[in-house]
Amino acid sequence: MVANGTDPPVEDIDPIANFYRSVSRRMDDGSVFFPEQRMTRQQALESYTVNAVYAGFEEKSKGSLTPGKLADITVFSEDIMTIPEDDILSAEVAYTIIGGKVKYTR
Numbered sequence: 001m002v003a004n005g006t007d008p009p010v011e012d013i014d015p016i017a018n019f020y021r022s023v024s025r026r027m028d029d030g031s032v033f034f035p036e037q038r039m040t041r042q043q044a045l046e047s048y049t050v051n052a053v054y055a056g057f058e059e060k061s062k063g064s065l066t067p068g069k070l071a072d073i074t075v076f077s078e079d080i081m082t083i084p085e086d087d088i089l090s091a092e093v094a095y096t097i098i099g100g101k102v103k104y105t106r
Contacts, residue, residue, distance in 0.1 A: 002039070003055035004047040019044050019080060020088040041081050071100040 004022060006013045022044035025032050039047065053063035062070050078091035096104040 001051050001054065002043070002047045003051045004044070005052050015048065015074060016076065016080065016089065016091050016093070019048065020085075022047065023088070024085055045081065071097055073097040077106075 004018065005011065006015055006018055012018055019041075020026070022039045023041055025035050025038050027033050050059065050063040053059050053061075060069075062072060065071070065073070074096050075094045076091045077094045078087065080088050080091050083091070092106060093104070094106050095102055
């Protein structure tokens with residue numbers, strides 16, 4: 001199981017950039033870092049959600065959209081699961097919901 005997160009200063013705080021790098025393995029200079037370690041988009045999504053909360057022992061309250069769990073959700077301007085890979089970085093956070101309440105709106 002691979003768990004990912006946005007934990008500055010080790011990782012960029014931008015979830016979109018981190019997701020992109022997980023699936024493309026592209027560095028800022030365009031080179032590909034260990035291409036055999038690319039994740040599918042589904043694997044990357046799971047690494048930032050269900051896998052990450054499992055690693056933090058929080059799977060009973062977070063990590064999936066399930067009745068009884070906290071509704072911590074990030075909504076993007078584009079469907080990063082289906083748009084062309086090179087377009088992922090142009091997606092933006094539209095809003096975030098934490099504990100069932102909208103906390104950020106673009």
